[in-house]
Amino acid sequence: MRIDYEYVEQILEVFLESNSPTVDWNSFLPIIRGNDDKFIFHILILVDKNLIVAAHSDGLIGIKRNYTEYVTSVVPWRLTSDGHDFANALVKPGVLATVQEKFKEEGLSAVIGITKKIVEKQAMKLLDE
Numbered sequence: 001m002r003i004d005y006e007y008v009e010q011i012l013e014v015f016l017e018s019n020s021p022t023v024d025w026n027s028f029l030p031i032i033r034g035n036d037d038k039f040i041f042h043i044l045i046l047v048d049k050n051l052i053v054a055a056h057s058d059g060l061i062g063i064k065r066n067y068t069e070y071v072t073s074v075v076p077w078r079l080t081s082d083g084h085d086f087a088n089a090l091v092k093p094g095v096l097a098t099v100q101e102k103f104k105e106e107g108l109s110a111v112i113g114i115t116k117k118i119v120e121k122q123a124m125k126l127l128d129e
Contacts, residue, residue, distance in 0.1 A: 001041050003108060005090075007031075007040055007100050012087035015052075015079045022055040022076035025062070040070050049108055051083035074106075089115035092122065 010031050014023055021089035032039045039064055046052045047061055054061045062075030079087060090096055095118050103114055 001038070002105075003042070003045060003111075004038070005096065005104060005111065007038065008046070008108075009096050011039075011042055011046070011088060011092050012079070012083070015077075016087050017082070017093065022078045024075060024076050025072055036070065036072075039115045040072075045108055046083070049082075049112065050080055051086055052077050053080055054078075074092045086112050086115060092119060095119065 011028065014027050014031065018027065028039060043052065043061075044063065052061070054060070055078045060075065061077060062073040064071045090099070095115055098118060099111055099115065103111055106114070
């Protein structure tokens, strides 16, 4: 499965738009729409990059592989500081479109770095005005 950056942006929007510091599986039901595998794939990629973590001390995010399927439990998750930086960068006007146009085949590490550079460039333009 390939990373779908539009889907990643939708996931991160749930965190940004939440009125709570944490979200859980149920917060994403409108996005999941019966496609658990796609959602789990993207959540685990974000966890791998330490953009999302469990909100409690044991660090377990409530997703386990059980032979042929995933078993989930409702555990609170939160965005890390790096997660917030990436989410805020990705939702800025034009950033997601640029990623999808030019970098959709790149891995998450590259896209995180690219979004930071795009946002820095936008900020420098604002400072020059």
